[in-house]
Structures are given as C-alpha cells and as structure tokens.
Amino acid sequence: MTAAAVPPSSDRWSGPDLWRQRLGNYTVEDVLSLPDDAPRVELRDGVMIVVPSPTFGHQKISTLLWHWLRQQAPRKLEPSIATGVIVGPDQTFEPDVLLLVAETINFESHYATAEQVSLVVEVVSPSTRRRDRLEKPVYYAEAGIPHYWRIEQNPVHVYAYDLVDGRYELVAESAEELVLAKPFELRLRVRDITP
Template sequence: MSAARVAGMPGPWQPDPVRQRQAGYRLEDLLRLPPDAPRVELVDGVIHVVPAPTLGHQDVSSLLRGWLGDHAPAHLRAAQAVGVALDRDFTREPDVLVYRAEVPDDRHFLLPHEVVLAVEVVSPGTRRTDRFSKPAEYAGAGIAGYWRVEQNPVRVYAYRLADRPGRSGNREYELLAEADELLELTQPFPVELPITEITP
C-alpha cells in the first residue's frame, strides 16, 4: 500500500493511518506522493507534515540561500527546502543547504555525503527540533557542517562535525563561530558573511 488518500474521505491527501501506526513508510513512498500533498519529512517511518514557515523565516532563508549561492565556489551549490535522505525511513528538509555540484539536478533527495552544510532557521514552532534533534541527526549521518540561524535579531551559530565522538558516544557538532554582525569561517568554503545581508 502506498501513500494515498484515506478511502471514503474527500479533501486533501493524508497519510494512511494504519501505516502511520505501523511506522511503515519508506523513502520510496515519499517519491510517490500526489501533487496536493503537503511538505513532509519522514521520521522513523512516520510521515510528519512540515509546519508552514512565517514570512520572516522565509525571508531569512531566501536571503541566505541567495548569499551562499553567490559566494560558493564552482564545485558547490546552494538550495532551499530540498530533502536529505538520512536513512530509508528517515528524511529531513533543511531550510537551506550547500551540496556538491556534481549531483544530478533531477534528484528529489540528497544523500548525506553529498551535503556539506545544512542550515535551519529557527521559528517558535521548531525551536526544540532545530536546536537539538536535527543537529544530532545531521551529525549522526555525517553531514560536515550545520548552521543554526536565530531570528529577532538574526544571529548565526556555525558548527562543524567533530573528529571524535562526543559525550553521547556519537559524532556531534562543535561550535566554530557565532555572529550577529560578521560571520567569518574557512569551511565549507571561505565565508565573510555580513549578517545585515541576510536580515530582512
């Protein structure tokens, strides 16, 4: 059984309640979602609808994606709201990401080794996930860099994947820099980002 409309119920697409209870969804099911399906992530086989972002969140994401796209070297590209398949039954959709340019442009999902930076813009409804869950998931999958962007005022926290496991016994991110004026980094490429350029 694939992701489909609930039998006998009119209206927009919904996940199959039986498969949701069984945590039975896989990556290939997401590729078959109908055009009217909402944005979703797959967490341990359960489909989660991605909350609609605020205008401020979208402004910061768009400005940052534009800045990264303009400044990344030729072997890297920037994208917004593209899924990353962390496992067969686990996907996330970073707000912005930087990935290797050799990835074919007809792909719906990136693999962790193709992503060099995942960025989450924190909103009131995503604080816990963006500050705790997603960094742990991205680090566990081996994504080299993670940025967390707080709003009001805009402040960027830039992390890199540590060489050794952390206190949890798993790979974790370590803070490289934080900035509310100028973010300066050497990875994933030389960065001198004035925070005003990503502030709406």
C-alpha cells in the first residue's frame, strides 16, 4: 500500500506570499478574504503576522472577563473573544476581549470595525508586553476606540484608559476592585477574573 500526495485545495491556508510580505502591501481586504482554515493573523503595516496561541493563564483571564462582561454589561453592549478589529487600511489586531455595540454586530464576520468597539482589552503576556503596552494603544486611540483596558498578570492588575483628545488617559487601576462609570457603571472585583 502506498500513500499518494493529496493536491492542495485552493481554499486551504498556504501562508502569505513572501514577496508581498517583504513589500508590506497586504490590505484589510486580503485578510478578510483568507479561507476559514487560516490561522489568526494580525496585519501590521501591511505584513501578515500569525498570532500565537495564548497561554492557559492568559486564556483563563480572557474567558473569565468575557463571562463577567456577559453577566454585567447592558444589553446594548456585547462581549466578544477572538474577534479581530480593523484599525486602518493595513492594520488589524486580535485583541483578547472586546465589548461591541450590539446593534452593529455582523454575526457572520470574524472582524469588527473600530466604530463598533466600545472597549478593547489586552491581556499582557511576556511575548506581547511591548505591543500591548506601547504600540496597540496608539492604533486603538487613532481609530477612535473610546475605552482600552490593559491587564497585567502575576499578579492580575487592571489598568483602564479612556480616550481624551485622541489619546488614552489612565482613569483607574487596581489589583483589587476596578470602579468605573464608562463604558457602563461597573465594579469589577479583580479576583473574579483571576485564574
């Protein structure tokens, strides 16, 4: 018995074209047209970057926060995980948790536009420190996303920012209880999202 090679399907993920990668000329349209079996990617200045799988602790914080938001957020806001955000013609990000404006959601899409996002949350891991702390907030702010949370691990500590005059300003931070008026009135006990 011999094994014959299976010809590749035209709709299977085969990775980005290396020449276009070098040029950095991929667009949001290219990302949106990826097949369903493609891995999660972020588009950074026209270059497709495969997003690595998060650690167990990272996932646990994200899912606990999603569950908490699902229970606490008003019906006009819908929490989401594994939804990409389009922040520019050659920029997409894969934040850990989103709070979307419910009436704008396309339930068939893997991506949201910045206008659909009320809150974006990044859980910081060793491999994402620089991007989550310094780079992504700049793009989220430029796209006009009104609220940004950064969650540090070990110990879990939440930093909440509001968009003011095109930049994020820290409005609250806590390792115990986060109290905010926006995006809705909330009291988040940090232990409720701690693995």
